[in-house]
Amino acid sequence: MPTLDPHSHADLEQGRVKHLDVRLEVDFDRRVLHGEAVLHFEIPGEGPLDLDTRDLDIHAVTDRSGTPLETSLGEPGGYMGTRLTVMRPAGLQALVVRYTTSPDASALQWLEPANTAGGQHPFLFSQCQPIHARSMVPCQDTSRARITYTAEITVPEPLTAVMSAAPGKARPGPRPGTNTFAFSMPQPIPSYLLALAVGDLASRDLGPRSRVYAEPATLEAAAWEFAEVDDMLREAEGLFGTYLWERFDFLVMPPAFPYGGMENPRLTFLTPTLIAGDRSLVRVLAHELAHSWTGNLVTNATMNDFWLNEGFTVWAERRILERLQGREAIALAAAIGRHGLEVDMAEFGEDSPYTRLENDLAGIDPDEVYSLVPYEKGFLFLTLLERTVGREAWDAFLVDYIDQFRFTSITTAEFEAFVEDSFPGLLGRVGAEAWLRGSGVPDNAPVFVSNRLEALWRLADGWKQGERPDPSVASDWSTAEWLVFLQRLPRDLGGDGCAWLDEHFGLNQSGNAEILGEWLVMAATSAYEPAYERIRAFLGSVGRMKFLKPLYAALHRGESTRPMAQELYDAYRDRYHPIARIGLELLLAE
Ligand code: BES
Ligand code: ZN
Numbered sequence: 001m002p003t004l005d006p007h008s009h010a011d012l013e014q015g016r017v018k019h020l021d022v023r024l025e026v027d028f029d030r031r032v033l034h035g036e037a038v039l040h041f042e043i044p045g046e047g048p049l050d051l052d053t054r055d056l057d058i059h060a061v062t063d064r065s066g067t068p069l070e071t072s073l074g075e076p077g078g079y080m081g082t083r084l085t086v087m088r089p090a091g092l093q094a095l096v097v098r099y100t101t102s103p104d105a106s107a108l109q110w111l112e113p114a115n116t117a118g119g120q121h122p123f124l125f126s127q128c129q130p131i132h133a134r135s136m137v138p139c140q141d142t143s144r145a146r147i148t149y150t151a152e153i154t155v156p157e158p159l160t161a162v163m164s165a166a167p168g169k170a171r172p173g174p175r176p177g178t179n180t181f182a183f184s185m186p187q188p189i190p191s192y193l194l195a196l197a198v199g200d201l202a203s204r205d206l207g208p209r210s211r212v213y214a215e216p217a218t219l220e221a222a223a224w225e226f227a228e229v230d231d232m233l234r235e236a237e238g239l240f241g242t243y244l245w246e247r248f249d250f251l252v253m254p255p256a257f258p259y260g261g262m263e264n265p266r267l268t269f270l271t272p273t274l275i276a277g278d279r280s281l282v283r284v285l286a287h288e289l290a291h292s293w294t295g296n297l298v299t300n301a302t303m304n305d306f307w308l309n310e311g312f313t314v315w316a317e318r319r320i321l322e323r324l325q326g327r328e329a330i331a332l333a334a335a336i337g338r339h340g341l342e343v344d345m346a347e348f349g350e351d352s353p354y355t356r357l358e359n360d361l362a363g364i365d366p367d368e369v370y371s372l373v374p375y376e377k378g379f380l381f382l383t384l385l386e387r388t389v390g391r392e393a394w395d396a397f398l399v400d401y402i403d404q405f406r407f408t409s410i411t412t413a414e415f416e417a418f419v420e421d422s423f424p425g426l427l428g429r430v431g432a433e434a435w436l437r438g439s440g441v442p443d444n445a446p447v448f449v450s451n452r453l454e455a456l457w458r459l460a461d462g463w464k465q466g467e468r469p470d471p472s473v474a475s476d477w478s479t480a481e482w483l484v485f486l487q488r489l490p491r492d493l494g495g496d497g498c499a500w501l502d503e504h505f506g507l508n509q510s511g512n513a514e515i516l517g518e519w520l521v522m523a524a525t526s527a528y529e530p531a532y533e534r535i536r537a538f539l540g541s542v543g544r545m546k547f548l549k550p551l552y553a554a555l556h557r558g559e560s561t562r563p564m565a566q567e568l569y570d571a572y573r574d575r576y577h578p579i580a581r582i583g584l585e586l587l588l589a590e
Contacts, residue, residue, distance in 0.1 A: 005302040006362035007131045009052050009074070009083040010140035015045035017140050018188075020149040025178075026198050028122045028156065031103040031110045035154075037137050038064070038096050046090040052134035052141035054081030055102035061086055062096050069095060079106075079365040081134045081141075097138045107132035109256060109577045116199065116254045117217040117272065121159060123199035123254050125269070127262060127577070130303050130366040133191040143299050144409045146188035154180045155198050162213060162251060164195035164264035187245060187265065188407055190299050195264035197251055206230060209243070214252035218272055222252040225275045225282070228324070232286050235323045240293040240316065241399050244406070248289060256543035258577035260284040263291030263313075271544050273513035280479035281514060283321060283333065290316035297406040303366040305412045307357040311378015315386075318379070331450030332480040334379075339487045341376035345440065348373075355439040357381065358412040367579055368586075381435045383446045388430055389423055397422050412436060456481060460488035463497070471504045479512055486518045491525040491554075498528035508534045517547040524554035524561055532564070539568050545580050553587055 004012065017039045024035035039051075053073075061071045061084075069092075074083035086095055101108065111123040126136055134141040153161040154173040161181040168182035203213040204223045207230035214222040229248065237243050250268040252275070261284040262269040268288040274281040294312035314337065322330045348354045354369045357377055361369065386394040401418060416436075419427055427433075434442045459469055469485070477485070493501070502508055507519040508531055520538060523531035539551060555565035569588055573581055 005142035005144055006360075007080065007303055007366060008140065008142035009050045009080070010142050010145065011050050012140070012142075012145060014047065014049050015088075016042045016145055017147055018042040020137065020139065020147050021151070022137055022149065023152045023154075025154040025173075026124060026156070026161070028110065028124070031108075032101050033105075033108075033136065034100040036096055036098045037139075038094055039139070040094045041092070044091045044093045046088050046092070049086045049088055049095075051084045051086065051138045052081055052131075053084045053138045054132070054135035055105055056082075056135070056138060057100040057102070058084065058138070059098040059100070060096075062098075063089075063092060064094050064096060066096075079131065079367070081131075084138055099138065101136060104578070105132075105135040106578055107134075107136045109258075111254055111256055115256055115575050117215040118200055121200040123197070123215075125197040125199075125253060125257065126195050127258065127269075127579070128194050129192040129262065130306075131192070133194050136196070137191075137194065139191045139194075141191045142302065143190035143192055144301050146190055146299075146407065146409075148188050149183075149185045149194070151183040151196075152180050153183070153196065153198070154178050158200065159198050160201040161196065161198045162201065162267055163197075164189070164193055164267050166246070166266060185266070189265055189296070190409065193263070193265050193296065195262070195267060195269065197253070197267075197269070199254070201251075203249075207233070209233060209247050211247070211249045212252065213249065213267075214272075215254070218252055218275070221275050221277070222272075225277070225279055226250070226270075226285055228279065228282060229285060229289070231324060232282075232289050232320055235320045236286075236289055236293070236316070239319055239323075239395065239398070240290075241402055243292060244297065245292055248292065250285070250288070255541055256575055256577060258543055258545050258580045260544060260546060261288040263288040263295055265292070265296050273542060273544050273547070276479065276512045276514075278479070278512075280512065283317060286320045287313055287317040290320060293402050297402055299409040301409045301411040301414075303361050304359045305410070305415075306359070306366070307374035307378040308410065308412065308415060310374045311357065311382055314375045314379040315382040328450050328452055329480065331448040331453050332484055334448040335450075335453050336480065336483050336487065337372070337376040337379060340372045341380075341441070344371040344373060347371070350440045352439060355441075357436045367582065377435075377441060380441065380445045381432075384430050384435070384444065385419070385426065387446055389426060393423075452481070453484060456484045457488050460485050463489055463493075468500065475505065479514060482512075482515050483518060486515070486522065489522065491522055493522055493526045493528075495526060495528055498523050498526045498531070502528075502530065513542065513544075513547065517551065521550050521554045524551060525558065527558055527560050535564075536568060540572050540575070543576050543580060545577075545583060548576070548580055549583060549587065552584055556588055556590070 019040040021038040024033040061069050070087040072085045076082045107126045107128050116123045155161050157177050163183045165183035165185035170179050170181045173180045201213050202216045202219045203211050205211045210229045212222050245265050252270050252272050257271045260271050290313045294316050295309040300306050300308045318330050345355050510516045520535050555561040
């Protein structure tokens with residue numbers, strides 16, 4: 001069967017679904033969504049149409065008048081899900097699927113009230129990227145295809161439903177004690193950008209185009225932390241062109257959310273671990289905003305080209321932040337990024353194919369090879385191109401690129417062809433082949449020079465010779481300065497080293513999740529017992545994989561802490577997202 005996306009059963013030659021209408025009821029007791037999806041075709045087609053599904057209980061597939069259509073369901077194929085083939089009679093314009101999702105739907109996480117900020121009401125959220133939309137809605141689950149959609153979501157009172165779409169009017173639901181929320185998404189999106197969240201939500205406007213949603217207990221702090229969103233929007237439009245999604249609203253999730261952020265159009269999802277009380281972790285907000293251009297307008301064709309989404313977005317995010325925070329801040333951010341890249345590459349091994357930008361992930365679950373490579377190696381490659389042609393030319397190129405490819409999906413080869421057209425010979429000159437299809441980081445990687453960075457590195461490098469930061473100076477360090485310093489220290493500081501840092505800077509008490517995450521990994525590696533209680537509390541309250549994985553790995557590596565890793569995982573596994581669980585179980589089985 002010819003298919004262009006190794007992670008989808010869809011065959012776009014058969015025809016394309018262009019618009020989706022879903023009507024779903026959210027059942028918190030059974031942990032399922034049930035209802036129907038109407039799939040409208042671009043052109044009425046005939047013959048077989050392959051759709052992606054995963055763990056869906058399909059009750060009926062009919063045309064719009066209720067006449068059953070002939071279907072066949074393939075064998076479940078793990079992360080790929082199950083192919084649903086529908087035989088279309090001539091002239092079929094739309095088909096209707098009535099179904100119920102599984103309590104184990106890979107896109108959905110159902111939270112007990114105890115695992116929300118407010119503690120009173122349950123919470124549900126979806127995470128469809130990369131290939132989980134199929135567990136929520138039958139669809140052509142490939143980023144090569146785009147759909148518009150409407151949705152009606154029925155939820156129990158007093159909960160609110162929100163989606164990656166424009167909200168319409170809410171009305172009383174079909175049964176007492178329920179409400180139905182309506183949505184419509186006029187801009188065409190790939191299926192991985194479908195998103196739904198249901199919970200006890202409040203909201204506040206932060207600007208003419210932007211509003212923050214959060215649980216009431218979190219709203220105040222969230223509104224303060226992210227108040228800069230309007231400035232970011234303005235800078236981003238100046239760099240990349242008009243914002244085409246009308247609104248940029250965002251939702252601060254419960255702590256179980258497995259990512260830092262997710263660029264669901266019109267409703268970015270953000271982890272609450274960004275709320276540090278000093279606006280020092282807003283980079284994730286800038287990043288998800290930047291996806292409005294790089295990713296949501298110009299989309300990677302398949303997960304083989306994921307770097308086009310993430311590399312461009314890290315580059316774009318840093319351009320926005322450079323305007324707001326200056327060049328020095330970006331030098332530190334790039335150093336922190338480079339550190340993360342080195343850690344992830346070391347994990348794969350320098351020669352691993354997963355250290356390439358363009359990939360061949362046929363037969364591979366994209367969640368299992370998620371890393372910072374597409375982000376930070378992509379960023380370095382694009383910075384190299386930018387520096388080679390000069391900023392002015394590159395900025396003009398970027399506006400062209402977005403304009404040319406908006407609302408389409410492209411491959412790495414299409415990107416290369418466009419660059420070659422705009423700057424003949426450039427790719428050859430920078431050795432693009434090695435960047436895109438070679439492993440590791442080529443020697444001509446751009447370097448960020450900064451006095452601050454050098455000073456922090458020198459200080460950290462002197463640690464073994466007994467050099468220590470001056471407490472009166474370092475207590476005023478920014479989050480980025482702390483991260484640069486801590487990341488440069490040896491992982492095993494010994495009990496004395498840890499005690500010194502903890503006593504002078506109260507790291508165990510840090511309310512900054514990034515600093516705390518870095519510190520606790522060092523404390524675990526150094527078997528520093530006074531941090532164990534904090535480690536327990538952190539692992540019990542946070543679901544963000546960026547923090548869980550290194551900390552569990554550090555505990556698991558140490559002989560004395562290994563039992564603690566398993567014990568804590570057993571205690572907290574129910575709180576973690578299914579994707580996080582898969583990763584952590586692999587790690588603990590090593
Ligand atoms: N789109 C990603 C999140 C994602 C990628 C989810 C692949 C599932 C599969 C999002 O934009 C992202 O990159 N988030 C980062 C933050 C960023 C600042 C590096 C994260 O969650 O850490
Ligand atoms: Zn991203």
